[in-house]
Structures are given as structure tokens and as C-alpha cells.
Amino acid sequence: MINWAKKQGGRKANVLFGLWAVLLTAPWVWASGFSLNDQCPPSFALDSNNQCQLRNLYQFYDSLQDQGLGGLKTALPDHRDDFSPQQIDLGRLLFFDPVLSGDKDLSCANCHNPAQGFSDGMARSVGASGQVHSRSAPTLWNSAFLKSLLWDARANSLEQQALGPLFSEIEMANTPKQLLTNLNQVEAYPALFAQAFPSSEDALVIANITTALAAFQSSLISLNSPYDRYAHGDRKALNPEQLEGLNVFRSFVARCSQCHTPPLFTNQQVAVIGTPEPEGMARDIGAQATFGAERLRGGFKVPTLRNIALTAPYMHSGRFATLRGAAEFYTKGRGHAVPEGEELLLHWHISEPNLTATELDRLVDFMGALSDESFMPKIPEQVPSGLLN
Ligand code: HEC
Ligand code: HEC
Known part of the structure; x- marks a missing residue:
């Protein structure tokens, strides 16, 4: 399954074999028309462990040897880039899918809209129940580099942060049990999770949802302004x-x-x-x-x-x-x-x-002069739940 797209470019026999592999191993993925990308987003290179590694000119700089802290040629801080292309792509679908919210009507992208710098244009965000948040939605560009998240620095990882909006009354107002039920009811998701997390026995679990979301967000690189x-x-x-x-x-x-x-x-x-x-x-x-x-x-x-x-x-x-x-x-x-x-x-x-x-x-x-959206991810025309609004 994972190599199918690659095999398309290869010999015909491989294509047929790949097709059979799809039909046999993941019939739901195929039937639902959703499959995950096996290539890394731009600015990432695929390594031999099927993980996307960031490639950027700033990686050639060394803050200590060059111009010192804050200079033009300052190195980038540590970042997250140990995700597979499939995890990043699953995260992309989840990010835009309103099925993640309790009422199935609010996705991450509603408040982190790619067309508005992954923010929402509002002073303070409005959640599922119409409640006004006390804070504004930050951009998600370059969140791969952040050691702490949220305005008050109360989350230490993208995975930990995602649990906030998913289960907060004033954001997506879901519960862990309901979230898993909702995703299991969507034809494509169980197989897509199995494809993105091949070593998990039960792939559709909360930890893999937050990993996939973190993978997608870590791919939002804006360093070409x-x-x-x-x-x-x-x-x-x-x-x-x-x-x-x-x-x-x-x-x-x-x-x-x-x-x-x-x-x-x-x-x-x-x-x-x-x-x-x-x-x-x-x-x-x-x-x-x-x-x-x-x-x-x-x-x-x-x-x-x-x-x-x-x-x-x-x-x-x-x-x-x-x-x-x-x-x-x-x-x-x-x-x-x-x-x-x-x-x-x-x-x-x-x-x-x-x-x-x-x-x-x-x-x-x-x-x-700090604007750059050249690595804007592909916005799905539709998400597996069919609920994209
Ligand atoms: C002492 C550290 C500090 C200095 C110096 C500083 N900032 Fe800030 N900046 C912050 C903090 C902290 C915030 C967020 C404050 C808040 O939300 O109440 C912020 C927020 C901002 C924002 C809004 C960002 C957003 O996403 O809403 C802009 C724009 C900004 N600063 C520009 C500047 C400019 C221009 C200067 C120089 C004149 C400057 N800052 C100097 C710490 C600093
Ligand atoms: C109702 C609007 C809303 C929704 C839906 C929402 N967010 Fe947010 N997001 C916010 C607001 C507001 C903040 C700032 C909250 C704070 O700092 O206390 C935030 C902060 C964040 C941050 C921290 C960024 C930083 O620089 O510190 C990340 C990451 C994030 N959201 C990701 C997500 C993901 C992933 C989802 C979907 C699972 C999501 N958000 C859904 C409004 C929203």
C-alpha cells in the first residue's frame, strides 16, 4: 500500500501487484477513495526509515561561530521532524475534518485557517458552543520549532497541546470516547490509521490522533520570506x-x-x-x-x-x-x-x-517582509467524513 504510488512509475507487473496489495490489505481505503501520500512535503527529505527530515539553509549556520545570537545567519533551534509521510498526510486530513469535534461541525482549520496565516482573523476565537475564548488563535507556521506552546506556555509538545482543543468545552467540546466512536464510524479512517501506524496493533487510538496532528503541524515550514x-x-x-x-x-x-x-x-x-x-x-x-x-x-x-x-x-x-x-x-x-x-x-x-x-x-x-507561504500544504477538497464545510 505504502509503495503503491512509487510502483506506478515502475514496471507494469509491479503496478498490478501493488493494486492487488491495496485491494487485499486495505479495501476500505481503496473503496473510500482516500489514500495517504508516501512522499514528504516540500523542504523535507525522506530517509531510509521512512521519516521526513527537514532540509533548510539555516541548518548550515552555527550561531556560535557565525554572527552570534540573533544575527542574520543564526542557526535554527531544535525541531520535530521524525514523522512519516503517511502520518503527516493523515494529520492533514484530521486537521481539516469537523468529525473531530463533539458536534461534528468544527475542525482545527476553522480557527487555524490556512487562508489567514493558520489563525482566524478574530481577536478571540469562538468555539463549538459559540462561547468566546479568552485568547486569540496563534499561527501554526513553524510550530515544529516551539519548545512550549500556547500563550502561557502551558503545553510542552504539540501532542499534549492537541488534547486541549479536542476536549475543551470552549473549543471542540468532544470526549475521548466519542472521538474514537466518531472516527471509527467513518469508512476510511480505521484503514488510514493502520496505514500511518503500521506497527500499532490498534492504530485508531487517541495517541495516534495527536501524533498525526503533530506530524502535520510540524510540516508547516515558513522560512523562505x-x-x-x-x-x-x-x-x-x-x-x-x-x-x-x-x-x-x-x-x-x-x-x-x-x-x-x-x-x-x-x-x-x-x-x-x-x-x-x-x-x-x-x-x-x-x-x-x-x-x-x-x-x-x-x-x-x-x-x-x-x-x-x-x-x-x-x-x-x-x-x-x-x-x-x-x-x-x-x-x-x-x-x-x-x-x-x-x-x-x-x-x-x-x-x-x-x-x-x-x-x-x-x-x-x-x-x-516576514511573510512566506510557499510551502502551503494541499487543502483537502473533501475529508474522509465528507463533512468539510
Ligand atoms: C521583552 C520582550 C519583547 C520585546 C523587546 C518586544 N516584544 Fe513584541 N511581543 C512580546 C510578547 C511577550 C508578546 C505577546 C504579548 C501579549 O500577547 O500580551 C509580543 C507580541 C508582539 C506582536 C504581536 C504578535 C501576535 O502574534 O499577535 C508584535 C507584532 C510584536 N510583538 C512586535 C514587536 C516589535 C515591533 C518590537 C520592537 C519595537 C517588539 N515586539 C519588542 C515580547 C517582546
Ligand atoms: C475554537 C477555536 C480553536 C480550535 C477549534 C482549535 N484551536 Fe488551536 N488555538 C486556539 C486558541 C484560542 C489558541 C490559544 C489558546 C491559549 O493560548 O490559551 C490555540 C492554540 C493552539 C496552538 C498553540 C500554538 C502556539 O504557538 O503556542 C496549537 C499548536 C493549536 N492551537 C493547534 C490546534 C489543533 C491541532 C486543533 C485541532 C485539534 C486546534 N488547535 C483547534 C483556537 C482553536
Whole structure:
């Protein structure tokens, strides 16, 4: 089954053998018209263990030997790439399939929409029951590199994170038992799981659902923006405005790159910067809850700025509608948005940069040079449940 597509290119006898193998071993997959890709997504190479390995120019750089932390030629942090093509492809189908939610009407892609930078264009997401989430949906581009997930850094892996939306009342509102029942009732899924997890005796289990979702999300690589081409030596890749913006961004006056460190444009740390909450809403204590540390009250994980021009509105609760508004926040004075009487231990890199209107415009130009969707995955025309809306 796994090699069928490859065998198509080979001798006719092989094609016939492959076809029989499909019919004999996985009749449901064949009958349902769904089969899994045996090739890795772009920017990954298939190794001899049938695993997709990331291939990227940044892997040639060494932060210590080259320009130091945050320079143009900084190496990438560790990442997840030990998944098979079949697992990635199954994850893709699951990601878009509303059958994963309790009411079978909400998929991961509803809130992480590829057309909106894998976010949802809303300040705060709306879940299955119409309940409004307290936070905004982050992009999923480059999540393969993240050591901790969610605004408050409370998940340590993509697998652990996926359990959140699946079983949360305000997101997909499913239960483990119901989820397995729903998937087992879809003709294609049991065989697709068996194909993606050939060594599992019972392949359709929660752990394999979260592995497949993690596999797909880890394949969303965005490292080919105009900024990246500039970093790799194409001096014309950034226009003069963007270049000026890069220089403001990495200046010790603006200090953006101290936290939004290249090449991911996040140093993956939690920082308290004192962004305002939506009108009338209490302070989201953020990472204080995760680490039980008072000093992290109102602290959030530094978000990546990759594809940031596509994911408005901004900050954990979508408080700023535009990138200009988000950039302006930093120059309005340290702690200006913290209500009187409230104590927040602001990060030392939150200062008083006094950026001019032009410098703010250039920062916006530069952030626009971080867009790259060249490895956009194929969006399924239909999912195995037939429920794609
Ligand atoms: C109702 C909308 C909604 C749905 C459905 C949803 N998410 Fe999310 N997602 C969010 C919000 C909101 C956050 C931020 C929550 C937080 O930080 O507390 C988030 C955060 C994440 C993150 C963390 C990203 C980061 O950079 O930290 C990942 C990964 C993720 N979601 C994956 C998924 C997957 C996989 C599914 C499907 C199983 C899914 N989401 C379904 C709204 C949604
Ligand atoms: C001290 C670390 C730090 C510095 C310095 C910093 N940021 Fe941030 N940035 C953060 C954190 C943390 C958040 C998330 C805060 C929140 O959601 O409340 C954030 C959020 C953002 C966002 C919104 C991202 C999103 O996905 O919604 C943008 C845009 C941004 N920063 C741009 C900048 C620019 C431009 C500068 C320089 C003027 C800068 N940052 C300096 C830590 C920092």
C-alpha cells in the first residue's frame, strides 16, 4: 500500500501487484477513495526509515561561530521532524475534518485557517458552543520549532497541546470516547490509521490522533520570506524601507530582536510586557498560572513574527487591529497600558524607545517582509467524513 504510488512509475507487473496489495490489505481505503501520500512535503527529505527530515539553509549556520545570537545567519533551534509521510498526510486530513469535534461541525482549520496565516482573523476565537475564548488563535507556521506552546506556555509538545482543543468545552467540546466512536464510524479512517501506524496493533487510538496532528503541524515550514533570502545573501531581497525597518528592529533602542529573535523571531521565552486587556476584561494572568510564579503575572510566550502580516488582530487577546498599532504599543512608554494600582513586573527590554512615526512605519514594512507561504500544504477538497464545510 505504502509503495503503491512509487510502483506506478515502475514496471507494469509491479503496478498490478501493488493494486492487488491495496485491494487485499486495505479495501476500505481503496473503496473510500482516500489514500495517504508516501512522499514528504516540500523542504523535507525522506530517509531510509521512512521519516521526513527537514532540509533548510539555516541548518548550515552555527550561531556560535557565525554572527552570534540573533544575527542574520543564526542557526535554527531544535525541531520535530521524525514523522512519516503517511502520518503527516493523515494529520492533514484530521486537521481539516469537523468529525473531530463533539458536534461534528468544527475542525482545527476553522480557527487555524490556512487562508489567514493558520489563525482566524478574530481577536478571540469562538468555539463549538459559540462561547468566546479568552485568547486569540496563534499561527501554526513553524510550530515544529516551539519548545512550549500556547500563550502561557502551558503545553510542552504539540501532542499534549492537541488534547486541549479536542476536549475543551470552549473549543471542540468532544470526549475521548466519542472521538474514537466518531472516527471509527467513518469508512476510511480505521484503514488510514493502520496505514500511518503500521506497527500499532490498534492504530485508531487517541495517541495516534495527536501524533498525526503533530506530524502535520510540524510540516508547516515558513522560512523562505524576503527576509530569509536577504539573510542567505540576496542583498536585493529587501527593499530600502524594509531594510531600514530591519535596522530599527534590531537596534538597541527598539530592542525588538532581543525577544523576537531571528530566525524564528521568537526567543521562546515568557516576557511580561504589559499589553492591555479588552475593555472591561480582567487581567489575563498568563504564565503566572503555568509556573505558579507571581513575577510572571501577565507574562506571555514571545510569539513568532513569521507571517505576522497575515494574522491580525494582535497580542494574546487581539487587542490591536493593525501591525502599526502593535508596534506603537512599544513606544508609548513603559507600562502605559497597565491600569493604575496594578503591579506587573515588566521585562527589562520594555523601555522608552521614543520611535518616530517613520521608524514605526519602517518596522511595519519590515514585519511585512516576514511573510512566506510557499510551502502551503494541499487543502483537502473533501475529508474522509465528507463533512468539510
Ligand atoms: C475554537 C477555536 C480553536 C480550535 C477549534 C482549535 N484551536 Fe488551536 N488555538 C486556539 C486558541 C484560542 C489558541 C490559544 C489558546 C491559549 O493560548 O490559551 C490555540 C492554540 C493552539 C496552538 C498553540 C500554538 C502556539 O504557538 O503556542 C496549537 C499548536 C493549536 N492551537 C493547534 C490546534 C489543533 C491541532 C486543533 C485541532 C485539534 C486546534 N488547535 C483547534 C483556537 C482553536
Ligand atoms: C521583552 C520582550 C519583547 C520585546 C523587546 C518586544 N516584544 Fe513584541 N511581543 C512580546 C510578547 C511577550 C508578546 C505577546 C504579548 C501579549 O500577547 O500580551 C509580543 C507580541 C508582539 C506582536 C504581536 C504578535 C501576535 O502574534 O499577535 C508584535 C507584532 C510584536 N510583538 C512586535 C514587536 C516589535 C515591533 C518590537 C520592537 C519595537 C517588539 N515586539 C519588542 C515580547 C517582546
